[in-house]
Amino acid sequence: MEIYRTKIKPVPGTNYSEVYPRAWALYKQIASKTKRRPYVRSAYFNKEKVFLDLFWEHVRQKNLRDRARRLKYYPCALDLIGYSRIRPSSQLNPMRKSEILHRFTGIYMDKLFHVQIKEYKSGEKHFISIFP
DSSP states (O other): OOOEEOOSOOOOOSSHHHHHHHHHHHHHHHHTTOSSSOEEEETTTTTEEEEOHHHHHHHHTSOHHHHHHHHTTHHHHHHHHHHOOSOOEEEEOSSOTTEEEEEEEEEETTEEEEEEEEEETTSOEEEEEEEO
């Protein structure tokens, strides 16, 4: 299995109140470039859009410790989505057969993380999760 090496540093901090403002500022910077839904163009998906809004809904469902753990890798995940051409592990969503889940693996220094993207049969892609 190939792993994408990112040079983007994770957000510094140990708790949610330190990590969240920096990750949110990065999201707002991307969101300010479009009038509609924020997105990142993916190298693996031939520069197709990967929408970012579903990730924030997913993170809000987690407890504060888990939110901080996931948000630390937000800049690394955006770098991976934007520049990785390495094939992810893909499978049909067992709950909904109309969705495909793609799981990319990345590494910063010695810290491994995974990025999950949901693709609908219509071709629309959403960034849904990061986890170390």
